[in-house]
Amino acid sequence: MEIEPAAGGTGEQAQAQAKALWPKIAAELDLPIAGARFRPLQVNSRRQDWRSVLLITLPQGDRFVLRADFGQSPSAHFSANLDRHRAAASGLQALPGVSAPAILWQHLERPIYLMAFAPGDTAFRALEATTFGFGDRATVLRRISAAVAALHQVSGVGERQFWPKPFLVRVSERAQALRDRQIALPRRNKFLGLCALLHRLARAARGQSFDAAVEHGDLHLRNLLFSDTEGAEAAEISFIDFSNHKGIFPQRDLATLWLANCPDHLAQEGQTPGYGLVARADWAAFEQGYGADLVSDPVFRFFFALRLYKSWLLLAQRSHPPDAKTTQLAERYAQVFEALLAEE
């Protein structure tokens, strides 16, 4: 079947294109074609013109998720990332309560695949719900980090030493570009301070041994599904949207989890802030579930600061001069930076 990109189209167009694939996929999987119901799942509004994630329900009640990218040219890494998803799914099979949905069908040339449906809400919503009195925040965090520990365990590639040089080269280049006014960032001087801090944190982490594991690659809380039909302690956690096949720093996944949606997971009013302005109680629960002392691990500290740096750099892609939201984000990033500085 030919697939034309939904150039400049609407979300509906991408969804219609995805639906049109169903007869072919169903035929290849020996599933009934007729009577399937389609419901779009939420994708980032910036991507909805060319990405569709569809929940497909068959007449007998079986459910699948079809994820399709139509816009971009197929990424060279797509197949490798999907293989990485498959490897994680098979590795996690032996472990109770943690999984990745099985990949059931894959387009030969394009980033389009069908998965098993993973029930539940995103871990983002599960954590948010605890602020409204549904469930216990520490329990949810412990379950999340225990699941991530399981993922890293089955993705292990042995002990390695940490050599930060390639990261530092890039940090220095960006800092220079900022000084040369090739890029513009809000709270520029603080950002340069963060670049300097990264060099010092790298020195402390240099040569450190760590248990290397193939990363998930985009481990924020909307890429974890959390089904807690029997209470958070017994929740089934599924990982989706893998986007890495060769990075091997589990610490980078952990930093992403806390900072990809920054400031969403920072200490709220009434909570005592700890490392990097994440609540102290959150660190305690998270470290307990993961089974490691993270905030005193020099490699983790490096990657935590590096994730902050990455988010900050992304502000360069927002409007100029910065709008209120961008200014507000930079303000929060600067506060996290100050907190990291105080921990040195």
Ligand SMILES: Nc1ncnc2c1ncn2[C@@H]1O[C@H](COP(=O)(O)OP(=O)(O)O)[C@@H](O)[C@H]1O
């Ligand atoms: N296998 C699945 N089972 C249930 N829900 C899913 C599944 N895959 C994706 N989703 C839902 O669709 C959303 C978007 O899917 P995702 O693969 O993360 O795409 P995106 O790149 O847009 O983040 C997820 O946050 C999740 O809520």
Ligand SMILES: [Mg+2]
């Ligand atoms: Mg996602």
